[in-house]
Amino acid sequence: MDNNNQNVYNYYNYDSKPANVKNTPGTLSFIFALVSCGLWLLSCCGGMAMIIPYLGWVIGFICSIPAFLIFPLTIAAFICGIIGVNKKNAPKGLAVTGLIISILLIILAIIGIVVVILASLGVIGVGVLSTLPNYIQDLQNFNY
Numbered sequence: 001m002d003n004n005n006q007n008v009y010n011y012y013n014y015d016s017k018p019a020n021v022k023n024t025p026g027t028l029s030f031i032f033a034l035v036s037c038g039l040w041l042l043s044c045c046g047g048m049a050m051i052i053p054y055l056g057w058v059i060g061f062i063c064s065i066p067a068f069l070i071f072p073l074t075i076a077a078f079i080c081g082i083i084g085v086n087k088k089n090a091p092k093g094l095a096v097t098g099l100i101i102s103i104l105l106i107i108l109a110i111i112g113i114v115v116v117i118l119a120s121l122g123v124i125g126v127g128v129l130s131t132l133p134n135y136i137q138d139l140q141n142f143n144y
Helices: 003-011 024-049 056-086 093-121 132-141
Strands: none
Touching: 024 056, 024 093, 056 093
């Protein structure tokens, strides 16, 4: 190889190994976001299990216990995602994915909080509870 080609070869570092750069905050962001999604799905399934006669409330209660971890894990995923995206010379794929999933979970949480507040104020009706006052009134007006 002549000198000119050798300089070009060394300029692009074809003979050196790539640096083993890790993005730990980005990986943690992705893991926290996935665990939050799993817990969210578990709590949703637990809520749907409450319609099962007899044992449904037990299943629903057990599945809703880990739901208290969703919001802190989502916030941790969001913070780690921001740190991972801003890390220099590191892969950003998992950080961006964790950040996007955590933003979607935060939006879902805000929508859920708004629905619960509106339902508790009686602005909107949710499922069986929306027809419960009419059902009680019909029972009171029923002549035996």
